[in-house]
Amino acid sequence: MPLPPLTPSVNTLSVNTRFQQTPPASVCLLRLSALGDVSHVLPVIRTLQHHWPETKLSWVIGKKEYPLVKAIPGIEFIIFDKSAGWQAYRKLRKQLRHRSFDILFHLQLALRASLASLCIPAKIKLGFDQARASKDRQSWFSNEKIAPLSSRQHVLDSFLEFPRHFGLEPAVRWDLPVNPQALARLQQQLAHKQVKPQQPVLVINPCALAKAKNWRNWHNEGYAAIADYAASQRHMQVVLSGGSTKLEQQTAAAIMQQCRHPPLNLVGKTRLDELVALLKRADTVIAPDTGPVHIASALGTKTIGLYASTNPQRAGPYNFPELVVNKYPEALQRFNHLSPETAPWGMRVKTAEAMRLIQLEDVIEKLNLP
Numbered sequence: 001m002p003l004p005p006l007t008p009s010v011n012t013l014s015v016n017t018r019f020q021q022t023p024p025a026s027v028c029l030l031r032l033s034a035l036g037d038v039s040h041v042l043p044v045i046r047t048l049q050h051h052w053p054e055t056k057l058s059w060v061i062g063k064k065e066y067p068l069v070k071a072i073p074g075i076e077f078i079i080f081d082k083s084a085g086w087q088a089y090r091k092l093r094k095q096l097r098h099r100s101f102d103i104l105f106h107l108q109l110a111l112r113a114s115l116a117s118l119c120i121p122a123k124i125k126l127g128f129d130q131a132r133a134s135k136d137r138q139s140w141f142s143n144e145k146i147a148p149l150s151s152r153q154h155v156l157d158s159f160l161e162f163p164r165h166f167g168l169e170p171a172v173r174w175d176l177p178v179n180p181q182a183l184a185r186l187q188q189q190l191a192h193k194q195v196k197p198q199q200p201v202l203v204i205n206p207c208a209l210a211k212a213k214n215w216r217n218w219h220n221e222g223y224a225a226i227a228d229y230a231a232s233q234r235h236m237q238v239v240l241s242g243g244s245t246k247l248e249q250q251t252a253a254a255i256m257q258q259c260r261h262p263p264l265n266l267v268g269k270t271r272l273d274e275l276v277a278l279l280k281r282a283d284t285v286i287a288p289d290t291g292p293v294h295i296a297s298a299l300g301t302k303t304i305g306l307y308a309s310t311n312p313q314r315a316g317p318y319n320f321p322e323l324v325v326n327k328y329p330e331a332l333q334r335f336n337h338l339s340p341e342t343a344p345w346g347m348r349v350k351t352a353e354a355m356r357l358i359q360l361e362d363v364i365e366k367l368n369l370p
Contacts, residue, residue, distance in 0.1 A: 023052040024102035031107040032062040035291030040156040042174040067272040071177035093119035114141040174298040182277040200283040202236040208290035224258035231261035244268035308354040327357040
C-alpha cells in the first residue's frame with residue numbers, strides 16, 4: 001500500500017539533522033496493547049532495524065501481548081502488567097531508574113500508557129500530533145510530536161510517522177515469528193481430524209472482545225452458514241478460533257449447533273503462539289475487527305474482515321483491504337446520520353444491528369475471490 005510523501009515541518013527537519021550522521025544509541029517503544037495494535041508496531045521495528053541496525057531497541061509491552069512478539073530477536077522486552085495496578089508503574093520506574101533512552105516512541109493514546117511514559121527516562125519523548133493527541137492529553141507527556149500530515153490514517157500508517165519524523169523511509173514488513181513447535185502441535189490436531197496437508201483451511205474467529213456491548217460481532221447464523229458453504233462448496237476444513245471467555249465459548253457452541261458440517265472447534269484450546277500457527281496454516285481467515293484479523297494479515301494469510309461498526313480504512317486488515325466486507329458507510333448513515341467524510345475519524349457505530357447489514361452473500365463473494 002503506497003504511503004503518502006512526508007511533508008517536513010520545522011521540528012522534523014531539526015530532528016533529522018540531529019541523527020543524520022550518527023544514529024541514536026537507544027530507542028524505546030511504548031505500546032502496551034492490544035494484539036492488533038501490537039502487530040502494527042512490527043513495521044516500525046523493521047524500519048528502525050533497517051536504517052539503524054546498531055541502535056539498541058527496547059519495547060515496553062503488556063504482559064498478555066508479549067507472547068505474540070517475544071521470539072523477535074534483537075529486542076529487549078520490558079513487560080508491563082496492568083493487572084498489578086500502581087505496582088506496575090512502581091516496578092517500571094524502578095527497572096528503568098538508572099537508564100536513559102535517546103528516543104521514546106510513545107505509540108499509545110491512552111492515559112495508562114502516558115502514565116507509564118513518566119517512568120521511562122528519555123531525552124526525546126515523541127508523541128502524536130496535537131490533533132490526534134488532544135483527546136487523551138498525550139501531548140502533555142511528549143516534548144516532540146510527529147508532523148500533523150493527516151489524522152485520517154490507518155493506525156499502522158500513523159505509527160510509521162514516528163520513524164518518518166527522523167527521516168527514515170518505512171520498511172512495511174512484519175516478519176512475525178511462528179513457533180515451529182506450536183505449528184507441529186497444530187498439524188497433529190488437524191491430522192487427527194483427517195485433514196490432509198494440502199486441504200485448504202478456513203479459520204473463523206467470530207468474536208471481538210468489545211469493552212461494552214458486543215457491537216463488533218457478526219451473528220452466529222451467518223458464521224454457521226459461511227462455515228457450511230466453505231465445507232460443502234469449497235471443500236475446506238473449517239476451524240473456529242478464539243479465547244477462553246464465556247462469550248467466546250458460548251458463541252462457538254451456538255455456531256457448532258447450527259452447522260450441518262461441524263467445524264473443528266479450537267476456541268479456548270490454543271495458546272497465543274498456537275493461534276499464530278493456526279492463522280499461518282490457514283488459507284483464509286474470517287473475523288470482525290479484532291486482534292486475529294490483524295495477526296492473519298501480518299502473516300500474509302488471506303484475510304476477510306467483517307466491518308460495519310468500525311471503519312476499515314482506519315482499522316482494517318492492512319494487507320487485504322480489497323477483501324473487507326465494508327458496511328461502515330451504510331451503518332454510519334443509518335444509525336448515526338453521518339458519512340465517513342463528515343464523521344469524526346475513528347467513530348464507531350455502537351449497535352449490534354450495524355453488523356447485521358453484512359449479508360451472507362457479501363462474505364461468500366470475498367471467499368470466492370482468488
